[in-house]
Amino acid sequence: MKLILTTLMVLFPLSAIAHQASDSYLWLEAEGANVSGRWDVAITDLEMLIGIDADGDGEITWGEVSDRGDAIANTLLSQLTIGVDGRECALSSGSLQIAPHAGSNYVSVVLAAQCPQAVAAPVVSYNLLFAVDPGHRGLMRFEHDGQQVATVFTPGSREWTWPASEQASVAATLLTFIVEGIWHIWIGYDHVAFLVLLLLPAVLRRREGQWLPAQRLTDIAVDTTKIVTAFTLAHSVTLAAAALGWVNPPMGIVEASIALSVVLAGLHNIFPVRVGPRWLLAFVFGLVHGFGFANVLGELGAGATLVTELIGFNLGVEIGQLAIAAVVLPLIYALRNVVFYRRVLVPAVSVATALVATHWLLDRTIL
DSSP: OHHHHHHHHHHSOOOTTTTOOOEEEEEEEEETTEEEEEEEEEHHHHHHHHOOOTTOSSOOOHHHHHHTHHHHHHHHHHTEEEEETTEEOEEEEEEEEEEEETTEEEEEEEEEEEOSSOOSSOEEEEOTTTTTOTTOEEEEEEEETTEEEEEEEBTTBOEEEOOSSHHHHHHHHHHHHHHHHHHHHHHOHHHHHHHHHHHGGGGEEEETTEEEEOOOHHHHHHHHHHHHHHHHHHHHHHHHHHHTTSOOOOHHHHHHHHHHHHHHHHHHHHSOOOSSOHHHHHHHHHHHHHHHHHHHHHTTOSOTTHHHHHHHHHHHHHHHHHHHHHHHHHHHHHHTTOHHIIIIIHHHHHHHHHHHHHHHHHHHHTO
16 A cells, blocks of 8 residues: 555655646737737746746745846747748847736736748747756747637747648647647646546446456446546536636636545545446546646637637547556456455555545645
8 A cells, every 4th residue: 555655646746736737828919020929927937947036935026026027038038039031030028917827827028029021921939948847838829910820839849830821720730739638638647547546447347335347348448438538528618618718717726626536536436426327427527627727728818729729639638538548448457357456456546546636635725
């Protein structure tokens, strides 16, 4: 049990925001030879890059941000390039403000670029934070000539060029957000923990107060597909609602609810309560998990490409979840007849994961 708990603490960090990656949000609009926009970067990321907390008390005030305004602007401008036909635009920054995103404070910087000629096919290069945080993502929405395009900068995709056609734009946006959906489910430790806890008993059947091995592979496959699909459909609903601005619950409540869902899923494996099929449990709590993904799309605003982004992101999440199931299911299927798996491993992993999730819950509420 101690070994299992230690392993889970390594796999699933105790951080209260374990499933939130480092993101920045960039909006740009081209008109003639000018590009204007805004760039929002998390204060915690800027603290890591240049140091903002002057008195070292762990609390960053507006005064401390303002005092480091020039350093913030210079750092950001050095990590972003806008060009046209191989010629670089002169990029400058304006006022700084504080903007909230997903329950955290960001520094919002006004941007302006003067290009050497009218902007036709702009090229944007983005290098912020990749050297120190490979998990960082830069989410950008660019508006030009009446068209909007969204993209995501990653360590492997640091340069973006305005697409040659609308069809190419849709295809590129779809592929980009499919990849992001896969990425976000794989780094979402609490999402993965919840899914794995639901899958552990998928190869078992509860009879007379104990877990017994399921015999028909088709039943197991159908059960697993229902769980994964229900989870995806549920968080697709709330992700879309949040991204469209219809519902915007406080992120603190969402984070705590996600942690609570992991605790309850673990306890349900130990003390099963007849509340319906497991896919229904996946659907109900999947509604909560969807809000946890919402900052990926919702913070960019409901742009013209939002439907494509939603479709791509949800496809990516589904692919990521199926990949996890494809790894977990053969292993637990092979172990389903082993008494140790049913009577020791499933309860031990469930309890240990619930304990880790309890720490998440406390950290997200009262710690």
